[in-house]
Amino acid sequence: MQIIADNIQITNPMIAKALYEMDPLPVQDLAKKCVTAGADIIDINPGPLTRDGEEKMTFLVEAVQKVCNLPLSLDTSNPSAMAAGLNACREKPIINGFSLEPAKLEKILPLATEFDCDIIGFLLYPKGMVPGNDEERLNLAVQLFAAFNEKGIEPQRLIIDPVLAPLMWEDGSRQAMELLNVIRLLPDLLGFPVKTIVGLSNLTSGQGPKEKKLLLEEIYLSMLSSAGLEMVLMNIFNQKTVSAARACDAITRQGTFSWEEVP
Amino acid sequence: MQIIADNIQITNPMIAKALYEMDPLPVQDLAKKCVTAGADIIDINPGPLTRDGEEKMTFLVEAVQKVCNLPLSLDTSNPSAMAAGLNACREKPIINGFSLEPAKLEKILPLATEFDCDIIGFLLYPKGMVPGNDEERLNLAVQLFAAFNEKGIEPQRLIIDPVLAPLMWEDGSRQAMELLNVIRLLPDLLGFPVKTIVGLSNLTSGQGPKEKKLLLEEIYLSMLSSAGLEMVLMNIFNQKTVSAARACDAITRQGTFSWEEVP
Numbered sequence: 030m031q032i033i034a035d036n037i038q039i040t041n042p043m044i045a046k047a048l049y050e051m052d053p054l055p056v057q058d059l060a061k062k063c064v065t066a067g068a069d070i071i072d073i074n075p076g077p078l079t080r081d082g083e084e085k086m087t088f089l090v091e092a093v094q095k096v097c098n099l100p101l102s103l104d105t106s107n108p109s110a111m112a113a114g115l116n117a118c119r120e121k122p123i124i125n126g127f128s129l130e131p132a133k134l135e136k137i138l139p140l141a142t143e144f145d146c147d148i149i150g151f152l153l154y155p156k157g158m159v160p161g162n163d164e165e166r167l168n169l170a171v172q173l174f175a176a177f178n179e180k181g182i183e184p185q186r187l188i189i190d191p192v193l194a195p196l197m198w199e200d201g202s203r204q205a206m207e208l209l210n211v212i213r214l215l216p217d218l219l220g221f222p223v224k225t226i227v228g229l230s231n232l233t234s235g236q237g238p239k240e241k242k243l244l245l246e247e248i249y250l251s252m253l254s255s256a257g258l259e260m261v262l263m264n265i266f267n268q269k270t271v272s273a274a275r276a277c278d279a280i281t282r283q284g285t286f287s288w289e290e291v292p
Numbered sequence: 293m294q295i296i297a298d299n300i301q302i303t304n305p306m307i308a309k310a311l312y313e314m315d316p317l318p319v320q321d322l323a324k325k326c327v328t329a330g331a332d333i334i335d336i337n338p339g340p341l342t343r344d345g346e347e348k349m350t351f352l353v354e355a356v357q358k359v360c361n362l363p364l365s366l367d368t369s370n371p372s373a374m375a376a377g378l379n380a381c382r383e384k385p386i387i388n389g390f391s392l393e394p395a396k397l398e399k400i401l402p403l404a405t406e407f408d409c410d411i412i413g414f415l416l417y418p419k420g421m422v423p424g425n426d427e428e429r430l431n432l433a434v435q436l437f438a439a440f441n442e443k444g445i446e447p448q449r450l451i452i453d454p455v456l457a458p459l460m461w462e463d464g465s466r467q468a469m470e471l472l473n474v475i476r477l478l479p480d481l482l483g484f485p486v487k488t489i490v491g492l493s494n495l496t497s498g499q500g501p502k503e504k505k506l507l508l509e510e511i512y513l514s515m516l517s518s519a520g521l522e523m524v525l526m527n528i529f530n531q532k533t534v535s536a537a538r539a540c541d542a543i544t545r546q547g548t549f550s551w552e553e554v555p
Contacts, residue, residue, distance in 0.1 A: 251515050291504040
């Protein structure tokens, strides 16, 4: 399983301040810590970037690239900022992401063609609503894939995020179990081995004891892994969850088992 | 998920000695610790009991029942010892267990009819060989259920143990993944919501670092839980695995999520 660190994001006040001041050091410090903690990919999420988007996304990409060689994934709803960030990337990044929302289909999805890179597609309704069950998610996947296909991009460039609902929602645990089914069914439904990703922090978003949240993350990630999940977006500093992800690989990858793969 | 503590077993030298000396205190001490650690059911496994089987199984059942009210599961291949143990049980125990092995079909399975209790059926070949893949396991399940059905026992009395192969076997991780599929498919295959159980210690049997074994147990139990596992036989003193089992329930039981169910 590939782990995408979600730590470089605008909701982190330290990153917000660094971005405001265009100070690369705090960003680079955090990026280096993500590498040390075992990230495979680093997500850069500066939010919608309503002002100076191109400059700011370029600044972030360049700052991170100066201190690490990991591939990046870029997360902004601002298409010109996204394009600027993609231009600044040395290695092919992942576009994070698009959905059936018209603005995303028109402005973000075509960047995957233009830059020939992987793109995450969210199973959300055109107005951003989260689907309520597995049937709705599978229907959205068919529509999303159809829209993706129209652009003539190779199918294997699509990474689907089925959009995890928080456990604390009224039907959260039902949705969590159904999501496993969606991940299991997607390759057959779409007719190719489509990759899937989940934003793990959604599972326990809201108030709750940190230790319990970590236990639930670890357990649900194991369930996701056995359902076929290939990528996870998560807080890379939750080291127990990182260990769990690596141990999942030792079980699911089906080669000869080795203790050395278990952290 | 119901947790059956596998701690009272003959391979524990303390239990072997207590059984040899017919000294109830060490057995009772261990049984009380199993209760405290959170067991739902206590397994009593004195091995094949080649001498004084009836007396010894009765002694163990009575010793444990004096200090705890949990249901028991009785594990011996000696049919008369099993019958004596079943007779001594205050509450309906679980018979652990039978397989397609002729001696088990002839002598152990009928005890489920006689004592009207649940029985664990192992997916093993008649000579005790472990099946090599999911197709073999599903075939054995059909044969096992047919043999079970002949006795006129209610289907819901059957608990199937698909027999987990150690990860360290040449194809152990493939088998571990296939086992999840078997658990998922069994209810449809047999046409009723058949319960399943797994002996978790098998996963990491053999040499290996204790901490890594515990992490793998925790992760694989989460995978089993999402596949529908309803019972696990395990070392109840692995408290992290017990916590994981309870947290699995908080996700899989699909009612309203509550932090109080997460340990």
